Amino acid sequence: MEALTMTTMIVERNPTQQALNTMHFNTIEKVKATHKTAYAILALAAIVLLSACSETTAAPDEDVRPQHRVLVTEVQAQTLELERSFAARTEGNMVAEVRARVGGVLESRDFDEGQFVEAGTIMFSIEKAPYEVDLQKAQAELTSAEAVFNEARRDWARVENLFVDGAISARERDQTQSRLEAAEADVQSAQASYEDVKLRYDYTEIVAPIDGVASRESVSVGNLISENDTLATIVSLDPIYVHFNVNESDIAAGYLLRNTDISGENEKGSGPAARLRFSDGREHPETGYIDYVSRVVDRERGTIEARAVIPNPNMDLLPGQFVRVQLPQIEMPYAITVPQRAIIQSGRQAVVYIVDNQDIVQVREVTLGVRVGNEQLIEQGLASGDRVIIEGLSMLQPGTQVNVEIAE
Structure with a gap:
């Protein structure tokens, strides 16, 4: 009878426990569903974010991407008349x-x-x-x-x-x-x-x-002197010599070599004309001539020596003065010049950037001549019609397509 009673009690308790188990199971299932929904939302957000990043980092449309702007000048060959002057020092024609x-x-x-x-x-x-x-x-x-x-x-x-x-x-x-x-x-x-x-x-x-x-005396009267002692110096001042050096690559070097005679057949004074200018801008009134140009290049400096003979009747030119020798204008046909700012130099190498017909940047190595005002003479490396970049050189790379603007 007691055993039956216990069984009945257990049977009576089982419905309650079953209900609790059912409620616990439903709660767990709801939590799992909630977590799944959250994970789905996070996954969706990640996909959207990755898609946005992918779109952002994707290559932009070439038509939309802004191009590097450069200012170019189109070079043309022309005939130049160059004025060349050189630092010089005066010296007596005989000492x-x-x-x-x-x-x-x-x-x-x-x-x-x-x-x-x-x-x-x-x-x-x-x-x-x-x-x-x-x-x-x-x-x-x-x-x-x-x-x-x-x-x-x-x-x-x-x-x-x-x-x-x-x-x-x-x-x-x-x-x-x-x-x-x-x-x-x-x-x-x-x-x-x-x-x-x-x-x-x-x-x-x-x-x-x-x-x-x-000059002043070197030894005063009353002194005992020996044979060959120097007592004074005499300097001949009319005419006066002016010595200067010209770089072997300078256009003036070729001009002087072509126009000075080495045969001894030409008359005295037939060399190229020469004038003097002082440091304060004044010009010596007398015109002289070039009478000597060395045919040997100085190995250390890469220059040739030249000499001008300048009349000095008033003896206002004195030995040891610093002056500038002005040569006649030198005509140079088919000359090409570019602005100084277009040239990039590294050591002895000089280059310019040009733009081709497809607006692509290219590099040209050039040989520099003399300066002509704010321009630089280009002896080799450019031809008429080349478009040389004069602005926008910063961070410019060869092979880049650029937006070209022609300088007026």
Whole structure:
């Protein structure tokens, strides 16, 4: 009976537990459904986001993408008249050092320092007394030698006649002839010694070797000087020389080489004209000419040396001045120039960017000439009709298609 009762109780409790289990199961199922819905929403959002990112990073339409804008100029060959000038330094056409040719005490200075002197003008005098003594001694030795020679000559005249008459032997005749010849040689030696002493005596007066302006004295009067000491310097100033260097690749180098003669047949002054300009802008009134152009290129600097001869009658041009040599206008046909800003240089290499017929950027290596104002002469690398980029070079890459605007 008790067992039946327990079974009945258990059976009675089972409906309640079953209801609870059912409710718990339904709740779990609802939560799972809710999670599935959330996951579906998140997945959908991710798909939409990825789609949006994909669309954003996809390649844009070429027609919509903005192109790089560049400003170009179309180059044309033309005839140019180029003015070329070069830094230069003046120099006297002759520079002579006044040197002592004998030693002694300097007795006098016979010129005004810094003044013009003519060739042959006495500039210094050296004490003459020692040289006068030597000169007198040499004169006496010469006179003695001449006396001996005259005696030997008279003896020879007598002996020669006696030998013809058979009065003396051939031996005696030969001895007399030998004495005559020795006496003649002694005279010549004494004469040479006298001339040497006389020359040294004359050197006690030191004269100007050339026409020109004298410097200040290097040694004062009263000093004992030695042979070959420098006493002063003379510079010839009219005309004056002007030395300058031209780069071997400069158009002026070819012009000078073509127009200066090396045969020696042309007249003096027939070279290209040359004018001088001072640092303050003034021009020297006299026109000179180019008389020398080196045919050897300096290996270190890549230049050739040239020289202009400039008249200087007023001697207002002085040696050592810095000036500029102005050459005549040089005509250059079929010349191409581009603005300076179009050129990109790296070391010795220079390039420009051009745009072809399809508006594609290309690079051209060019050979630079001289500057012409704000333009640069291009010797090689460009032809008439090339479109050269002058603006918009920043971040520009070869092969890029660009939006071209022609410079006016």
